[in-house]
Amino acid sequence: MEHDVEPELPRGIALAWGVAANPQRGPKREMSVERIVEAAVEIADAEGLGAVSMAAVASRLGFTPMSLYRYVTAKDDLILLMQEEATALPPEQSTEPGDWRARLEELYRGQMIVYLRHPWILDIPITGSPITPNSASWMDAGLGALDGTALSHEERLSVMTTMTGQSRWAGSVIAGYTRAQREAGIGGEDQTRQEDALFRSLITADAYPSLRAAVDAGVFLDDNDPFAFGMARFLDGVEHYIAAIATRGHDAPRAWVELDDAEIAGDKKYREARKAVREAEKALRDARKIERQAARDAAERLKRASGGA
Incomplete structure (x- = not known):
């Protein structure tokens, strides 16, 4: 080339x-x-x-x-x-020699701080990699943290882009919460209580059994950072993969996920078929809801019949 x-x-x-x-x-x-x-x-x-x-x-x-x-x-x-x-530039701790995982964690925290200080960055559309000095420094720091590992250059870039995507997603959620709180004139605890109350009023065990169980467990009132947990587990996976390269080798590369061809997506019959699929999926969800209710009603009838025998 x-x-x-x-x-x-x-x-x-x-x-x-x-x-x-x-x-x-x-x-x-x-x-x-x-x-x-x-x-x-x-x-x-x-x-x-x-x-x-x-x-x-x-x-x-x-x-x-x-x-x-x-x-x-x-x-x-x-x-x-x-x-x-x-x-600006990445945090100094992320560029100093040391454990690759600790350096990536510093980069992740540093990116989060940038988004919280300047949340408007999240409103800039992503049209490619920003080829500017500071952005290049962040990429270089992430790739440099993985120098000396068994990862290939392509795998190092994948780790870096995944970490960057996680920090951007977390930053957008936290910045959105902060903006909503400021506009509503309420504190963080008040907002979480309001959201918890909404979930409890709208989410039923009948329609959303797993989500309702999470609501009942108080997940929306928890103060812990769920994004930090996810980032830690991601790095656990990278660490495990690096250790396994010596015995199983590198994973095969995978192609990009692509949307349907534009001409096909614009075809009238194709659009009608996609709409029919969505309607069928909705009908299936409604049918399953009816099935669960029928099962509960049947169990109640059997219970009453057994008690009357």
């Missing part, structure tokens, strides 16, 4: 790496890409990503929107630079 072609860097990535040409003239000496990005991050931290616009940033800096375009030519580039600024 050829790797010697020099790609043309998009403007935002060139700015992030500091290789973009500076504007020949600007409104004032005080204006810079760094100041623009810092102002945009301040707006997003206070009001969310939706509040960020060239006009809002210009107003905060005391310039006109057109003056910003000499430095950052598109809002997408600004958002990329905001993400780079807010992401």
